[in-house]
Amino acid sequence: MIAELVIFIILGTVAVATGVAVILSKNPVHAVLFLVINFFSVAMFYLVLSAQFVAFLQILVYAGAIMVLFLFVVMLLNLTGAIESVQDKLPAQKWVGLALGIALLLEAGVVTAAGVFRQVPAAPPPSPNFGTSAPVGVKLFFDYLLPFEVTSVLLLIAIVGSIVLARRRTY
Amino acid sequence: MRIPVDPSDWLILIPEFILLGTAIAILMIDAFAKAASDRSSPWISLAGTAGAIVAAVFLWGNPLSGFGGMIVNDDFGVLVSTAILTGTALAVLISVDYVRREELPAGEYYALILLSTIGMLLMVSSANLIMIFLSLEVLSIALYVLTGFARMRPRSQEAGMKYFLLGSFSAAILVYGVALIYGATGTVDLQSIADELISPGVLGNPVLLAGAGLVLVGLGFKVAAVPFQMWTPDVYEGAPSTVAAFMSIGSKAAAFAALVRVLIFAMGGLRPEWLAAVWVIAALTMTVGNLVAIAQDNIKRMLAYSSIAHAGYILVAVAAANRLGLQSIPFYLIAYAFMNLGAWAVVTAVTRKGEEAVGLSDYSGLFWSHPVLAGSMGLFMFALAGIPPTAGFTAKIYVFMAAVAADMIGLLIIAIVTTIISAYFYLRVTVIMFMERPAEPPVVTVPTPLAVAIAVAAAGTIWLFLFPGVTQSFTDTVARLL
Numbered sequence: 065m066i067a068e069l070v071i072f073i074i075l076g077t078v079a080v081a082t083g084v085a086v087i088l089s090k091n092p093v094h095a096v097l098f099l100v101i102n103f104f105s106v107a108m109f110y111l112v113l114s115a116q117f118v119a120f121l122q123i124l125v126y127a128g129a130i131m132v133l134f135l136f137v138v139m140l141l142n143l144t145g146a147i148e149s150v151q152d153k154l155p156a157q158k159w160v161g162l163a164l165g166i167a168l169l170l171e172a173g174v175v176t177a178a179g180v181f182r183q184v185p186a187a188p189p190p191s192p193n194f195g196t197s198a199p200v201g202v203k204l205f206f207d208y209l210l211p212f213e214v215t216s217v218l219l220l221i222a223i224v225g226s227i228v229l230a231r232r233r234t235y
Numbered sequence: 236m237r238i239p240v241d242p243s244d245w246l247i248l249i250p251e252f253i254l255l256g257t258a259i260a261i262l263m264i265d266a267f268a269k270a271a272s273d274r275s276s277p278w279i280s281l282a283g284t285a286g287a288i289v290a291a292v293f294l295w296g297n298p299l300s301g302f303g304g305m306i307v308n309d310d311f312g313v314l315v316s317t318a319i320l321t322g323t324a325l326a327v328l329i330s331v332d333y334v335r336r337e338e339l340p341a342g343e344y345y346a347l348i349l350l351s352t353i354g355m356l357l358m359v360s361s362a363n364l365i366m367i368f369l370s371l372e373v374l375s376i377a378l379y380v381l382t383g384f385a386r387m388r389p390r391s392q393e394a395g396m397k398y399f400l401l402g403s404f405s406a407a408i409l410v411y412g413v414a415l416i417y418g419a420t421g422t423v424d425l426q427s428i429a430d431e432l433i434s435p436g437v438l439g440n441p442v443l444l445a446g447a448g449l450v451l452v453g454l455g456f457k458v459a460a461v462p463f464q465m466w467t468p469d470v471y472e473g474a475p476s477t478v479a480a481f482m483s484i485g486s487k488a489a490a491f492a493a494l495v496r497v498l499i500f501a502m503g504g505l506r507p508e509w510l511a512a513v514w515v516i517a518a519l520t521m522t523v524g525n526l527v528a529i530a531q532d533n534i535k536r537m538l539a540y541s542s543i544a545h546a547g548y549i550l551v552a553v554a555a556a557n558r559l560g561l562q563s564i565p566f567y568l569i570a571y572a573f574m575n576l577g578a579w580a581v582v583t584a585v586t587r588k589g590e591e592a593v594g595l596s597d598y599s600g601l602f603w604s605h606p607v608l609a610g611s612m613g614l615f616m617f618a619l620a621g622i623p624p625t626a627g628f629t630a631k632i633y634v635f636m637a638a639v640a641a642d643m644i645g646l647l648i649i650a651i652v653t654t655i656i657s658a659y660f661y662l663r664v665t666v667i668m669f670m671e672r673p674a675e676p677p678v679v680t681v682p683t684p685l686a687v688a689i690a691v692a693a694a695g696t697i698w699l700f701l702f703p704g705v706t707q708s709f710t711d712t713v714a715r716l717l
Contacts (some may be wrong), residue, residue, distance in 0.1 A: 175441065209240055210302040214357060214369050217255065221350050221373060224262065225380030228343045229395075 079105040092138045096131060103127040115195040123224060244301030247308045247360065250287040250316065251353045257283025258349040265342025273341045275612045277684075279482045284352070285326045291316045291356075292671045300362065300451065304424050307362040314565035315359045315492045318572045321695075322484030324575040328688035330477040330584045336588055337475065339384055348481060352376030355489035355651040364423040364450075365588060365614060371409065371457065374609040375402050376481050382474040390589065394473025401466045402456070409453025415446030425501035432504035444508055450497055451512060457490035458546045459539075461519040468531075471539035473531045474595075476586055480579030481533060483542045485688035488568045491549055495564060499556050506556055513554040520547030521653040529660045534582055535593050537660060538575070541619055545571055545658060550648055552634045555641035563633035570626035570699050577692030581612040592677070598664060600673040608681060609668040618696045620661035621654050622652075625693050626699035 082102040089095040103126045110119035140224070193199060206211055243250075261279055265272040277487040291313055299308040315671040327348065333340050354373030361367040379402060383395020416425050420444040423594070431437050456463040498509060524544030531537040549567050552560040585608075586592050602609035618625035630652060636648040681689075 148350075193243060207303055208305075208365070210305045211365050213370050214366070217350060217353060218369065218373050218376065221347065221377045221380070223341055224346060224350075225376065228340060228347075229380060229383060229386065 068112065072109075075112070076106050078102075079109070093135070096134045096138055098166050099134070100131050103131070103217050113195075114190055117195055117197045121208045239581060240302055241359060245275045245301075247299050247301045247306055249290040249294070250320070250640050253286045253352050254283055254349045254356070258346040258353075260501055261342055261346045261349070265346070267584060269342075273335075276329055276345040277334070277339050279323060279331050280327050280349055283349060284320055287352075287356075288317065288320045288324070291320060293660075299701050304426060305363045305366050306360045308360055311495070311561070311565060312360045312492065315568055316356050316490050317503045317567065319352065319355045319359065319485050319488050319570040321569065322481065322488070322572040323348065325515055325572070325688045326481035326484075326579070328684045328691075329576070330419060331402075331684040332682040333475065333477045333583055336591075337368060337385055338441065340613065344381070345386060347377045347381050348663075351481075352380070352485060353545050355485045359492040362496065363418065364425070364497075367497070368406070368410055368413060370489070371493070372406060372479070374486055375406065378402075378478070378486060381478040381481070382470055384478065385475050385590070390473040390590070392473075394470045397473075398470045401447045404498055405453050405456035407464065408449050408456075412449025412451075412453060415442050415449065417446075417663040418445035419446060421472060425496055427502065430500040432502065438504060441479055443505070444573060445462040447497075447502055447505060447509055448512065449563050451494075451509065451516075452496045452657060454497070455492050458487050458494065458549070458617075459543045460514075460550060461523040461543065461547050464520070464523070467543055468536045470543070472533060472535045476535065476579060477584045479539075480583070483538070483575055483579070484568075487542065487546060487549075488572070488688040491546075491564060491568065494553055495561070496542075499561065503556065506648065509604070510554060510556075514643070517547050517554055517646060518533075518649045519545060519698070520544065520550060521649055522547075525653045525657040525660075528657070531660070532595050534585075534595055534598070534664070537595070538578060538582070541657070541661075544576065544653065545575075545619075547653070548631060548634050548650060551643070551646055552637050553571050554635040554646065555643060556639050559638035559640045561631065561697060563630065563637050566633055566699075566703070567630040570618070570630040570696070573692045573695030573699065574615050574625065575628050577611060577689055577696060578615040578619065579684055580689045580692060581608060581615065582609060583684055584680055585677065588680070595664065595667055597677055599671040599677075599678070601668040603672065604677060605681070607678055610690050611633070612668060613665045614693055616664050620658045622658065624695045624697065626703075629700050629703045645712045646669035680708045 079102055082098045084107065085098040086095045086102060089098060103122060107119045107122040107127065110116075110122060191199075241376070250315070257280060261272065261276045262615060264275065264279075276508045294308050295313050297308060298310075300306070316587060320418070321396060327345065330348075334344055351374045354375070356375065357370035358374060361370055379395055379399040382398050383392050385391035414424060416428065418439045420428050420437060422428055422431065450461060456466075459467040474482070498506075498513070502509065521544055524540050524542075524547055528537050528540035528544065531540060531656075545567075552563045552567065555558075582593070585597060589679065598609075598612075614625065618627035621627045621631040631650075635647055635650060638644075638650065
């Protein structure tokens with residue numbers, strides 16, 4: 065129990081810190097690299113939750129394929145100069161956002177400290193092969209077959225949409 | 236060996252499959268016979284939509300549930316689907332000449348309209364939070380692309396980008412809500428959530444309340460409720476008029492169906508908790524939508540605020556959460572499909588290439604050069620304001636009756652006062668069209684498909700006023716779901 069808590073705190077710190085670093089980095093390449101670390105720490109979360117299969121998918125798909133794509137795009141576009149020249153038209157909103165964010169954090173802290181979240185009943189321990197590829201596959205192709213199929217429509221839309229928007233030839 | 240699904244489960248999805256087949260056929264024709272596709276794709280999509288309407292009506296009165304309760308077919312869903320498909324058919328009709336005029340890629344345009352409609356129909360019949368999220372993504376991503384479809388116009392690109400970013404945030408908020416609801420109840424199935432809510436330990440769970448609140452925000456974004464409406468005017472103004480027309484019906488109707496399923500069917504036991512939030516959102520939506528609409532000089536922005544305001548009236552029916560409210564929602568959506576698409580059809584007729592001539596002044600004296608067009612616009616404005624003899628009047632009366640039955644007098648008063656305020660800017664359009672005499676008459680052409688769309692919309696607007704009983708008897712069966 066204690067070990068789990070320690071791991072959670074370490075992973076949580078890394079995830080939050082890298083997440084903040086992603087949006088604070090001025091250099092897009094640094095931001096993308098912080099995102100890789102963030103994805104890895106999220107994958108570790110999945111491992112702690114005994115969802116091994118999802119953890120490895122997270123590393124393969126996000127930290128692997130998608131991040132490489134990101135890096136390619138960032139390097140091809142060479143955005144460094146463009147970012148510096150972006151002007152914030154509403155500088156006040158930064159402070160309003162900060163104030164609201166702190167208020168939300170305080171609220172969440174007070175609610176948590178008051179102990180209301182302890183009402184949540186503890187989940188039963190997972191079955192021995194929980195989180196391996198077999199039960200995930202069975203879930204996906206039996207209980208969640210329809211969402212799985214609908215995803216194909218979603219991908220079709222994404223393909224058609226990106227081609228339409230990116231194609232050079234105009235009509 | 237388990238069989239993944241009962242073959243009969245696919246029956247529920249016949250309308251979606253017809254649309255999917257049509258969309259793929261259009262894409263294929265577009266890939267291999269470009270010239271033929273530009274001419275034929277609107278008519279193919281119209282045929283597909285008609286087929287989907289027939290299939291949806293065929294499913295009427297057959298309460299079905301499929302894929303382990305992932306989707307359901309009930310009379311509420313069929314009625315809302317009919318509203319959506321009517322909107323799609325009319326949007327395709329008004330697009331025929333618009334797409335040609337603006338030189339948009341026809342094949343992809345109609346395919347994306349149909350694919351987005353699939354997402355809308357799926358969202359209407361979703362009985363599972365995962366399905367609601369997925370179908371929301373299907374309909375939204377197609378709409379993001381369609382909004383930025385006029386690539387040569389910076390306004391359209393800006394609107395597409397804005398819609399995409401804000402929409403992604405709202406989808407993320409929705410998913411967060413779904414995760415919290417799952418954490419509190421241990422299920423994403425709406426029926427199981429309703430069963431879970433009977434136990435008092437779950438009912439007062441703050442995690443569940445936070446989840447319900449976040450889902451309300453995510454869906455509130457889609458229906459353009461205040462304070463999640465920021466995107467609406469910019470997106471409606473920048474998007475091609477036909478796309479704005481299409482999304483003002485479809486995504487609103489689909490999101491309202493999901494809202495009804497989540498708030499009333501699944502979380503009806505939680506109504507004392509969510510009522511205050513929905514009450515405030517409804518009141519704000521009606522007030523802000525109608526008041527800001529007064530200040531608009533651009534007809535597209537005015538219609539955007541009008542669509543925000545109408546979301547407020549439907550939210551009153553959601554807040555009522557009684558038999559009358561449940562009946563009035565599909566009726567309101569069908570009536571809104573006719574009157575709002577009619578108004579957008581006229582806007583499409585008056586705008587010129589490159590989305591020019593969208594100011595209210597461009598309508599000045601329209602009656603003297605195009606009496607029929609101006610007359611129908613007047614009818615649609617009357618309908619949107621809720622003045623008889625139009626469907627808009629009947630729809631509003633139903634919503635008001637639902638509010639009375641639910642004892643929500645405060646909300647009723649706000650609804651009536653804002654309706655009176657709204658008459659000002661709707662009637663102003665009419666006054667501009669009929670009373671002013673322009674120096675030079677506006678150049679307006681009304682192609683045949685557009686004229687047909689306006690005629691159908693006008694006929695529907697009056698028909699639903701004269702014979703509300705037809706839909707009334709349908710909606711009666713909807714009320715039994717409660």
